[in-house]
Amino acid sequence: MNRKYVDFGLPLLVLLIATAIIGATGADLKLSALFFRPEGWAVGDRPFWHFLYLLNRTPVFAMAVAGLALALYGRVNPAWRQWRRQGVFLVILALLGPGLLVNSVFKEYWGRPRPREVVEFGGKKQFLQPWQMGTPHNGRSFPSGHSAAAFYLAAPYFPLRRRRPRLALAWLTGGLAFGVLMSFARITQGGHFLSDTLWAWGMVHLTAASLYYLMKLDRESPGRPGADRQPSCST
Numbered sequence: 001m002n003r004k005y006v007d008f009g010l011p012l013l014v015l016l017i018a019t020a021i022i023g024a025t026g027a028d029l030k031l032s033a034l035f036f037r038p039e040g041w042a043v044g045d046r047p048f049w050h051f052l053y054l055l056n057r058t059p060v061f062a063m064a065v066a067g068l069a070l071a072l073y074g075r076v077n078p079a080w081r082q083w084r085r086q087g088v089f090l091v092i093l094a095l096l097g098p099g100l101l102v103n104s105v106f107k108e109y110w111g112r113p114r115p116r117e118v119v120e121f122g123g124k125k126q127f128l129q130p131w132q133m134g135t136p137h138n139g140r141s142f143p144s145g146h147s148a149a150a151f152y153l154a155a156p157y158f159p160l161r162r163r164r165p166r167l168a169l170a171w172l173t174g175g176l177a178f179g180v181l182m183s184f185a186r187i188t189q190g191g192h193f194l195s196d197t198l199w200a201w202g203m204v205h206l207t208a209a210s211l212y213y214l215m216k217l218d219r220e221s222p223g224r225p226g227a228d229r230q231p232s233c234s235t
Helices: 003-025 027-033 047-055 058-076 078-109 145-154 165-188 194-214
Strands: none
Touching (some): 003 027, 003 194, 047 165, 058 078, 078 145, 145 194, 165 194
């Protein structure tokens, strides 16, 4: 199967079909209704889910710093030189994906009210489907910033998959699992709808895939760090 289809076509298909199903079945409201009580969102207030909320964008900052350290280390250690761009990839993705696209553009200007803000759950705003644009700066539900930050943990999958496929798969699995966990927390807290978390994953994934090809990381030879270039020694 064509690699670019897997990276772009398949995720887009999943996003469109899942969004259509959510809209047709009313899954956004139905799922959120499972956790709403007249006195508030009690499930989301439990310690574990509240801890995830407080964790917020810490994973993004931690991995971006690790990527920066990798890029700098690659400049001083020839055996790790080929990993500099992978480190830069992590930094740029953090800025463009969870940073610019999710939080600065869509959350600020799409204007979709959060579950706790709509009339169905005691709020004053009208419920909007994910494809309906509301009033900019008057609703920050779409997409979920917390979920985007959590799904970002799957980012090493792209720069690792040619050199270390098993490790890449482990990062992908762990990042997706953590993203789903964070998404569940935000839904139970009345902070986001199901479709908000779905598109948080989609935006981060598609940004990562685009950056992967723009930086030509798909053309690098497989192997461990320093496999293609070892420091010389004299006898």
